[in-house]
Amino acid sequence: MTHIRPWRYHELMRILVDIEGLPWDKAWTITVNTCAYTNHTVLPEALERWPTHLLERLLPRHLEIMYYINHRFLEEVSKKFPGDSDRMRRMSIVEEDGEKKINMAYLCIIGSHAVNGVAAIHSNIIKTDTFRDFYEMYPDRFQNKTNGITPRRWLLLCNPGLSDIIADKIGEDWVTDLYQLQQLKQFADDEQFLRNIMKVKQENKMRLATYIQQEYNVTVNSSSIFDIHVKRIHEYKRQLLNILHVITMYNRIKKNPSIQLVPRTVMIGGKAAPGYHMAKLIIKLVNNVANVINNDPIVGDRLKVVFLENYRVSLAEKIIPAADLSEQISTAGTEASGTGNMKFMLNGALTIGTLDGANVEMTEEMGDENIFIFGMKVDEVEETKRSGYNAQQYYESNSDLHQILDQINNGYFSPEDANLFKDIYNSLVYTDRFMLLKDYEDYIKCQDRVSEAFKNPLEWAKMCVHNIASSGKFSSDRTIKEYARQIWGVEPNEIKLPAPHEGLDSFQDTDKKDEKK
Template identity: 75%
Template structure:
């Protein structure tokens, strides 16, 4: 691999925080790198590929994790703390190499070692494939939480599924989204450790029979869950926690008859059906699909995880090494289970099955312990996203669990009858078993009944679920409902992805903000210091130039780095209102065409995100944006005053490039639909200003930074409710606003699709007749607010001052703060400041726990 000359800036990067690499550390890295190239990859420099170099570096960094990893698990075994188990069907981890180097404080040493070997570390980092085991915010939040739990020193474990194929790779073909499989494991994964010796049996189907000792689930089909462990290092504390992902494996035994009747080959092939459980991530987290495979995935995760948790609970050291816990009365004192949305909610009936059917606990005691152990995070108020499983499907796949759910519901209904005698309508509304048509199980209701804490993920979201979505349950269990505003890890989302800004901040206020983001408030007194503002502007401009070069190379679109970089990157969904952004682009285009000599603030609008493969309207919106881009970008009258770029295959590693370069962040969902958002926090932390509605975490961002440092427009939650009560007529907005009418008519009549004039009629008809997310009602306010944005951008120092206030106000939105609140308010554990000693990498670890 050819090396690129390093500038003085490159050589100095991150000196203030990551330190100058000691010569001996650089030497150790080079030695280890060459050893792995030779012995692990069986290559020499003459035949090695860039991917070989990446793997050699990854193994080198991993070596520095292993001793700490084992020592951390030994430490937990010795002190026997209460352990936190975070169950999530999604972990959107992204890349691991750079994040691990940052958390271990060895990025400078690795950077210098690669430079001395004639390699470019940034090129090596680009080779790593994203671990895209999530759709978006829910999975990325889980990844940030793992980082914070390790950084805070919590004895915590992430549990999920090791999908062979993650979120699909998005390709654009003539503006249409095409999905390609994300075979992220095709070259292997240097960060994981397979543990086939610890495979666990998972049961499906079968029947339930009554025995003398109680109900038994028999005649089941077995699939095995094989664990793969990945290290999760904390920042600067030598703690390394574990993310355990389960992979489905078929049993090895065969019926010998297959050898004699000629069906042996088919029998071997049929084994793949069992392993389909962990084959692919469902590419949608906002619409519930009641598919059998999805149900199997959810149960597979919780059944394997609970077996693992109980095994660890029984074998934990307390008193003497030979002791074994046999009583589950204190289970909740040592185990906290967090359900990340309803996807792992089968943990509640599964825990009851284990306690009652296997461990012979009484129902009442088992239920008491289950509630005290489990907590539930709600991530959405969209009705179509709430899980409701058909009873007929549960009866076939998980017959014992359906019985247990029926029993849970019956006892709960008795409680409601006592509390609200004669209120049959309330009984109907609150029943976990929904009647009418096909009987279904409401998994959100089950999660609320079976958990001691239920939390929303932003203040406004938590109020909505108390006042509306789950009001009946809040009336019964007000003490269970909490708010835990989401957060992001400052390590990945500032220190790693924006080293230039990190240095500017560190030079001004020191380095403690990396683990205490509220320290950024110390920047506020310098808001009028022109030199600091110009440094922030300089870093932003450098990031924009890098991104412009990437766009030129990737999309062959030349963008003006001096233009406003206006970004909206998130899943494509009608409620997120990318369509409103697209209408603003058309509005700006029409304005330039109407008066080509008028002075306008140049903009480069970038939109990125994936649409669920079966979501027709979302895919049509992507096509419209790309068609608008084709018209705008090729109009010589427009020139570089307006450019539109669709960012193909948006993912974590791409977010790390674009967020530091953003000037404006679009968070424009209809008020009351976005639970929280975390992209908004990442843009804020990196010095972008936000245009948005009072929705999700935008409300708290506004409170933190002040009204003058964010652009708020549109209806509030109360305004939406009032409009709905009056009766919403979208056509009236179309008819009375000439500008809006022109934009919509252009979409409707084929201005942006002359080859097929009817292509976008579905968009027009949907808006003019229904407009579920009230886009037309907010259009005029949005356009006016965007004009204010443009006016401010003309004064770069005034803009930079507001950017500084955004950065300074970001402290609340650290995932460290969020996890600290979970730990104290829900899990009953305290973050620890204990810093484990770094073991000698070749120390004797023979006392390690047999099965971590």
């Protein structure tokens, strides 16, 4: 039961000790061998902490078990690091600064035989930063399992046109062995193959353009860059940075209506937590900016913005095959892995992103020349935090950025309520926790490189082929095998499937027997 939920540790202990009557040590050995912990975030606010007063009222026996787990664990810490009382305070699952709480992530680590992150950079961060004390306590428990996606859904099913031209070149073994896509690299200079890739992409874009027209009543230019940012709405994923670029392009057009820009259709979609005020405000800003830009005759079809409502798998199956550009622009060190980035890569979209999450490994697989990387690296983010980050200096020193933030603040995109987006302005200019303003200038320059590259269709298509051909590592088949072998110690069994007609006959026979019963 990997990706264990934190309450299952003490519930299993309660069953084994209270109901089954096992001695504590035996029950604890069974629990640790049964459980493994997959961490999916390093954001402090997302690592659960449960108030003890709530547990005492609702689950008093479970709280007793947690306290005893902690007591036994701290004895173990004391033996390994004698005299280090500060370490014991840091590692206690019972936090007593302010309201007394149980740190559930710590409980997960203590009660598991394996702990993993979901991308190499993420797994390194939890070892060197987030859970450093626990890594020093249990170094053998920590490992990495980079996320994966299923090629059956995210290429074979959702992009049959691309699947067919791949199969024509290398056969169909890639469906169950995604590393076979590496063979496509030999065709990266084959002009006919590149034109076939371009043709399929254009067909997918035209289908998506028709869908957008029908669903949102927005006419988009299917020859424009389809620039897509779909993921959960969160400040660290920096949809706001994308909007700053959108407004930058809009202001360029308004300043010089005859400017020659590579046309772009920006699509942003994703769900937000119901109580997340800033996420809801970001969604509102995207829609308001879209309303201004999409109805400005000076802009025309050079720039369109669409907020994709109710983002879901069935919609992703339409969006991802049509994407030219995938936005993966989280602040370095905040994104655990991502899987959307892999889906876009597999379908021949190019990525603009930071060296965060699985972007790092994607870059290693495809090469720096086939991805658009910008912004601070993790160590630069940490150094900026240590030295003291001043967002206002970037606001004051960059005239484009200054204009954009003033437009947001002064009601340019919300004439019905000039104060509507003041919280966004204040969060960026006075706090900017995720350092959008520091990365803004490099992001804009990188987006300009994207536009320049898009002017050369064959070179762009060549980069797309290298993306597709480098996707093998990011199959969920590989991920699942690693979990099975390296965490659970199991090997796959060979299953001999019956011939189709034999299988059908056996099912029919079973149905007949059931009917007789």
